[in-house]
Every structure is written in C-alpha cells, then in structure tokens.
Amino acid sequence: MDEHRLTVKGRATRERILAAAAELILRQGVAGTQLDDVRRAAGVSGSQLTHYFHDKQTLIDDVIAWQAHTTLKREPALDTFDAWRRWADQVVARQTARKFQGGCDFGSLAGQLAETSPETRAHLADGYDRWLSQFRHSLDRMRDQGLLRADADPDSLAHMLLAAMQGGVLLSQTLRRPEPLRDSLDAALAQLESFAG
Amino acid sequence: MDEHRLTVKGRATRERILAAAAELILRQGVAGTQLDDVRRAAGVSGSQLTHYFHDKQTLIDDVIAWQAHTTLKREPALDTFDAWRRWADQVVARQTARKFQGGCDFGSLAGQLAETSPETRAHLADGYDRWLSQFRHSLDRMRDQGLLRADADPDSLAHMLLAAMQGGVLLSQTLRRPEPLRDSLDAALAQLESFAG
Known part of the structure; x- marks a missing residue:
C-alpha cells in the first residue's frame, strides 16, 4: 500500500x-x-x-519504518556539548518514566527482529543508518564550528554515542534500574568532550 | 528438573x-x-x-541460564589494560567470523525476551548481574594494584564497558558491518584508560 x-x-x-x-x-x-x-x-x-x-509481516515492517521516522523526528539538533548533555538526560528521563519497560522504541525492534528475514533486517539497518547519519551531521557541524578538534572522527563518534545509548538502554531495560544507562551515557559524553577543540 | x-x-x-x-x-x-x-x-x-x-518456556529459561554460564566461563581474567584490549579484539573477531549474524550469545536473548514474562526477565537480569559483577571484580583488582586511579569507579566502568559491547554488537548485527562495534569498544577502552593510575 x-x-x-x-x-x-x-x-x-x-x-x-x-x-x-x-x-x-x-x-x-x-x-x-x-x-x-x-x-x-x-x-x-x-x-x-x-x-x-x-499481514503481520507487512505491519511489522511498516512499524519499523514508522518508529525510525518518529524516533528521528524527536531528536533535537545535537550541535553543542550542552545539547548532547540534554539529549542524554532526556534518554534517561524517558526510560525512567516508563520504568525501563520496553527498551528503546526503535532499538528494541532491532533486538527482536534482526534475524527474522533479510527484508526486515534491511528495514532495521536503514533506520540505524539514518540515525547514525543524523548524529554524524551534527558532529560534523560541531567540528566545522571548532567545538570539536580537527582530528575528531564524526563517523566513529556517532557509532560510539549510538552504541552507548542502545547498550545502556538494553541493560537498564533488563535490570529495571537507571545506572547502566546513566553510566554508559556519561562515559560517552566524557569521550565526546575529550575531543573538545 | x-x-x-x-x-x-x-x-x-x-x-x-x-x-x-x-x-x-x-x-x-x-x-x-x-x-x-x-x-x-x-x-x-x-x-x-x-x-x-x-515446554518451550522452560527450555528458553534454561537456555538463558546456560548462555549466561557459557558466556561468563569464556571471559578471560580482565585485570590489565592489555587483557581488556585482547577482550575487545576477541569480541570483534567472534562477531566478524559469524558475519555479525545473531548478535551477542547472551544479549540477543535479552533483546528478544526481556518483556515476555517477569520470570524470564529475572533470568536475564541475573545473567547481566553476574556478568557486571565479574567485570567489577576485575576492575577492583586493577584499582587495588594501582593500574586504575583511586577515583575510578569499578561499578560505573563495568556498566560502561558492558553497554558499549552490547550496543556495539546490536548495531553491527543489524548493519552487518564491524565499524559500530569496533568504534564503540575502542571508545570504551579509551575511557577506561583515561583512569590509568
């Protein structure tokens, strides 16, 4: 359709x-x-x-695209260190408010569905690629504006930030407590700030 | 049984x-x-x-316990920076060898099953808790031996290291490429090394 x-x-x-x-x-x-x-x-x-x-498969593939769109639309402009700190606070607040149930709106679909079929995995990969690309553009801007040093690699920092968030949410979802997510995001922010220009 | x-x-x-x-x-x-x-x-x-x-539920709960045991048994002693670097290399090599299919032996079960029932979630939480505790003991030893500074927090570092690995594997599983996992683990190691005594 x-x-x-x-x-x-x-x-x-x-x-x-x-x-x-x-x-x-x-x-x-x-x-x-x-x-x-x-x-x-x-x-x-x-x-x-x-x-x-x-059928259910069509619905699920469309839910994946819908969640990717909804999740990315919600992301603020992340082109200052303050914006990244607010982002981390919001991620923790959001998961805490729902008592760590369900995990990441998008990432939980990847965790459940990555091996169901090549088509479904491609939909999930597309969502992550767009998310990483959004992070990368923000980090590019920070480097262009001199907030990040010239040797900062936006590609690698985007991987690190998204992985810290996805892994932290998965641990906090399973353990039903905020510390793994909070500690993981704080470490990712410290790592990002170690490239401050 | x-x-x-x-x-x-x-x-x-x-x-x-x-x-x-x-x-x-x-x-x-x-x-x-x-x-x-x-x-x-x-x-x-x-x-x-x-x-x-x-029934299937019993089997799955026992597979969770079995994977936690098998995964933890495989972990080497992680009480030097070199050991952590080798650990990261092995995680990447293991996922690359299976072409990033299936994700983390244990974490993929958490991603799929965390919301199926309170009992199943408790089994998964138990596995993560034991894994975190094994990391924490290694980091405690590194601090006792002066490899890590006194202000290093083994609890928070354990969260950061496991989250980086879990999130990196999930991204690499979905995207079928090594960079997210490699970058995530490299950043986690750099963060750990920033506490070198």
Whole structure:
C-alpha cells in the first residue's frame, strides 16, 4: 500500500493503527502482539486492518519504518556539548518514566527482529543508518564550528554515542534500574568532550 | 528438573539439547525456533525432550541460564589494560567470523525476551548481574594494584564497558558491518584508560 495515495482520513487511520501496534509491541514484544490486539487497540475492523496491512509481516515492517521516522523526528539538533548533555538526560528521563519497560522504541525492534528475514533486517539497518547519519551531521557541524578538534572522527563518534545509548538502554531495560544507562551515557559524553577543540 | 539429580548420561543429553537450542535461537531467533527443530538438531525423541524440558518456556529459561554460564566461563581474567584490549579484539573477531549474524550469545536473548514474562526477565537480569559483577571484580583488582586511579569507579566502568559491547554488537548485527562495534569498544577502552593510575 502506497501511503501517499491514501486520503487524509485513510492516512489518519493507517497512522492510528501503526501507533497502536508500536505501543503494544513496546509493552509486550513482537511475539506477544497479535493482529487482533492491534485491531482492538486501534479501534478498527479486521477488514480495515487488512486493507492497510496485508499481514503481520507487512505491519511489522511498516512499524519499523514508522518508529525510525518518529524516533528521528524527536531528536533535537545535537550541535553543542550542552545539547548532547540534554539529549542524554532526556534518554534517561524517558526510560525512567516508563520504568525501563520496553527498551528503546526503535532499538528494541532491532533486538527482536534482526534475524527474522533479510527484508526486515534491511528495514532495521536503514533506520540505524539514518540515525547514525543524523548524529554524524551534527558532529560534523560541531567540528566545522571548532567545538570539536580537527582530528575528531564524526563517523566513529556517532557509532560510539549510538552504541552507548542502545547498550545502556538494553541493560537498564533488563535490570529495571537507571545506572547502566546513566553510566554508559556519561562515559560517552566524557569521550565526546575529550575531543573538545 | 533438578540437573544435579541427573545421571552422567542424562546430563550430557540435557547439555546437548541446550547447546542445540542455543545455536538455533542464535541463527533464527526465539520466535523462529520450534521445539521440533531443537529435537531434530539435538537428535533426541519428543518424549526425551519433554523429559528434560517441560515446554518451550522452560527450555528458553534454561537456555538463558546456560548462555549466561557459557558466556561468563569464556571471559578471560580482565585485570590489565592489555587483557581488556585482547577482550575487545576477541569480541570483534567472534562477531566478524559469524558475519555479525545473531548478535551477542547472551544479549540477543535479552533483546528478544526481556518483556515476555517477569520470570524470564529475572533470568536475564541475573545473567547481566553476574556478568557486571565479574567485570567489577576485575576492575577492583586493577584499582587495588594501582593500574586504575583511586577515583575510578569499578561499578560505573563495568556498566560502561558492558553497554558499549552490547550496543556495539546490536548495531553491527543489524548493519552487518564491524565499524559500530569496533568504534564503540575502542571508545570504551579509551575511557577506561583515561583512569590509568
């Protein structure tokens, strides 16, 4: 289904189904989420659901793209050290508010689905690549403005920052406590600041 | 089933089933692994499988404990900077050799199963806690021996090192390339070395 060909109302319904599915998957995992739960949570009929999403696999692939888009749209401009510190605080606050349940909105999908099929993995890889590229552009700007030294490598720093966040969230999700995430992000920020110009 | 009450032969069979299940889960995920696949891969009958593992949930909880044990047993003594560098090289070599498929033997189970049930999450948390505690003891020794400064916090460094590894492996698993893991571990080592005494 090409979402651009939908009417305004159709797009709103599709969006409602995706948001409901994403929320259920975050709370109970992909395997624990059935199409019928999604249908009920979104308040649509079975035939409506099938109209927008052919089957569970289609729905899941579209949830991946939707979560990547939603997660990236939420990211602020990260082109100062202060902005990165606020980002880390927000990541910790967000996970703490939900009592560390569900993990990262996007990363938890990667953890659950990376080996399900080559197509699904490609969707997940696309999301991470766009996320890394957004980080890299911010770090490029910081280097251009002299906030980071010329020998800082935006590519490698982007890997380090995203990995620290993804690993920290996974540990905090499993252990249901903030320290692993907080310590991991603080170390990543210290590492970033060690390249201050 | 209390594994200590099994005969030598019984323990070997149980171990064979666990190893087969762990290998299948790593390649095709928990949801993609059926009891019948495990039975065939381990070369046991259906009634043998049921004898050792009541149902899929029991098997999965035991695979979690088995992977935690196997992963921790493999970890070398990490009480010098050289040992940590070798550890990072081995993590990268291990993931590269399997073409980044499956992710971390233990962490991939956390990513897939953290929200399935409170009991399963507790098994996963226990594995991470033991892993963190092993890291912490190594870092404690390094501090006692003056390799790390007195203000180094082994607890926080353990969080940082394990999170860097878990996040780096998840990114490299999804993206099927070594750079995120390599960069993440290099940054973690640099952070650790910044506390050199």
